[in-house]
Amino acid sequence: MVSPANGRDRESRATFETVDRRDFLWEALKASLGVPIALGVVRVPELCGMQEESDAGAERIYGMGIDIRKCIGCGRCAQACKNENDVPDEPYFFNTWVERYVIRGDGEVVVDSPNGGIDGFPPIAEEGGTLRTFFVPKLCNHCEEAPCVQVCPVGATFVTADGTVLVDEEYCIGCGYCVQACPYGARWFDPEKHVARKCTFCYHRLAKGKVPACVEVCPTSARLFGEVGHRANPLARFLRFNEIQVLKPHLNTKPKVFYANLDGEVR
Amino acid sequence: MPQQVVRLGIAFAVLAIVFTAVRQTLVPDTFGEAGHYRAAAVDSIEAYPLQYAGHEACATCHRPSAEKKSTSNHSGVSCEVCHGPAAEHAAAPGSVKPPAPRERGFCPMCHGYNASRPSGFPQIDPVAHNPTVPCMTCHDPHAPEPPVIPGACRACHGQIASQKAVSHHATLPCLTCHEAPDEHKATPRLVRPDKPDTRDFCGSCHAEAAASPSHIPRIDMSTHGDGYLCWQCHYPHHPEAE
Numbered sequence: 203m204v205s206p207a208n209g210r211d212r213e214s215r216a217t218f219e220t221v222d223r224r225d226f227l228w229e230a231l232k233a234s235l236g237v238p239i240a241l242g243v244v245r246v247p248e249l250c251g252m253q254e255e256s257d258a259g260a261e262r263i264y265g266m267g268i269d270i271r272k273c274i275g276c277g278r279c280a281q282a283c284k285n286e287n288d289v290p291d292e293p294y295f296f297n298t299w300v301e302r303y304v305i306r307g308d309g310e311v312v313v314d315s316p317n318g319g320i321d322g323f324p325p326i327a328e329e330g331g332t333l334r335t336f337f338v339p340k341l342c343n344h345c346e347e348a349p350c351v352q353v354c355p356v357g358a359t360f361v362t363a364d365g366t367v368l369v370d371e372e373y374c375i376g377c378g379y380c381v382q383a384c385p386y387g388a389r390w391f392d393p394e395k396h397v398a399r400k401c402t403f404c405y406h407r408l409a410k411g412k413v414p415a416c417v418e419v420c421p422t423s424a425r426l427f428g429e430v431g432h433r434a435n436p437l438a439r440f441l442r443f444n445e446i447q448v449l450k451p452h453l454n455t456k457p458k459v460f461y462a463n464l465d466g467e468v469r
Numbered sequence: 470m471p472q473q474v475v476r477l478g479i480a481f482a483v484l485a486i487v488f489t490a491v492r493q494t495l496v497p498d499t500f501g502e503a504g505h506y507r508a509a510a511v512d513s514i515e516a517y518p519l520q521y522a523g524h525e526a527c528a529t530c531h532r533p534s535a536e537k538k539s540t541s542n543h544s545g546v547s548c549e550v551c552h553g554p555a556a557e558h559a560a561a562p563g564s565v566k567p568p569a570p571r572e573r574g575f576c577p578m579c580h581g582y583n584a585s586r587p588s589g590f591p592q593i594d595p596v597a598h599n600p601t602v603p604c605m606t607c608h609d610p611h612a613p614e615p616p617v618i619p620g621a622c623r624a625c626h627g628q629i630a631s632q633k634a635v636s637h638h639a640t641l642p643c644l645t646c647h648e649a650p651d652e653h654k655a656t657p658r659l660v661r662p663d664k665p666d667t668r669d670f671c672g673s674c675h676a677e678a679a680a681s682p683s684h685i686p687r688i689d690m691s692t693h694g695d696g697y698l699c700w701q702c703h704y705p706h707h708p709e710a711e
Contacts, residue, residue, distance in 0.1 A: 221471060226474075237485065273587075274590050275585055275586060276579045277578070278550050278578070278579075282521060282549075285553070286519075286520040286521055287517075302585050303585075304585070322577075322578060323583060323585065325583075326584050326585070329584055330709045332709065335584055335585040336585055337585055357500065357507075358506070360504060360506030362503075368510065368511065368514055370506060370507050370510035371510075372510065372513070373497060373510065405511075406514060406516065406517035412519070412521075412523045413523075415520070418521050418523055418524070418547050418549065420547075421547070421550050
């Protein structure tokens, strides 16, 4: 049934007939796929997988070795770290610190670290009841799968191409998620700068061809520094000639701080 | 072009411009260049100033001390362990002088007796060991030597000797408990010293009826640990019983 008014409708419909609903949606879908690339949200190299290739070609992966049997608990590493990295003396925050483990005859494990070991350790109460006792230096493990990097909401904590976990202090918003996420207690919140801070493997020293300050001052060479996976360096030798453990391996964080002669009680 | 497509196009264009502008302001420069972080942060972290110059830097000027130390028992001890961070001194040797600690409290940070230290590490009791005399009077920190050159048993059994030296058995010579034939020095594995093989040996000091000084701990040999030799439970080089 055709009414007289339909003549004009037919006329105007003729101009729209080149785009029907199906074509419009299809064209819009195709166009919308291009928008993220045009706006720079997604980069073409990432889509093509080129990002992964550049990671695999990293020149070196840094790591640290710690021999528990050589540590004398002098705390020089903790003091040197505070000097080198401008860590406040108080309150008691540390990038690296020394813990004393005392395992008693009845199985009780007592761990203490007064001022990170910098001022020495008081005598063990009831030394006669001691089964084993030793020192464990601790620091950020520079995990390959770092929980602190995963929780950072702004990308202020990151893993560099050489495997070091760093904090961008200018970009950190101070939410403190990373402090809670770290299973090793290696992060702390700077009360003056209001940013999260941590061990950097003395990244500024590495850039100048020097070893981290704690390694430099360790008087018994209990700590050593090198590259994972390269044969000719101190860490490779350490990894070849010792039985190696890492802290909390069940968390699959893949630490790059390796311990030799570590007691099973160490957490 | 159809009118509604034009309107939609304008709306999309405005949204895109607003989004790009907001993104430009919120995302910092260099973010994402190397990963999900600001690539410039790595440069600013690398630019932190040094505090510790490193022992190589010290050796360029202080050659005699460095060479002396390099063959001594302190060869592995970096200069800045004792002299403190010295990057400023390395940059301006004339105006900044690093400290040289001489107080008695300094050396015991490493060499004071601590039960948790590895047992072979040389340790002293700072209270009993030549009180009031600075360590440097007898020991050269750049080439420290033990007060006696290890000889006799200690030459080979240094770890046991160090441990015994800070234990309650410090004053007992090794030969009190071990009988060591002269051949042991020539062929140490073929001819071995003996260990006490009776309970009464330890009992000669530690039994209730023993004639030893009264401060020595006593035990009732008839009821305590029957069937075992004393050293199967106690470690005589560092006895733990109070």
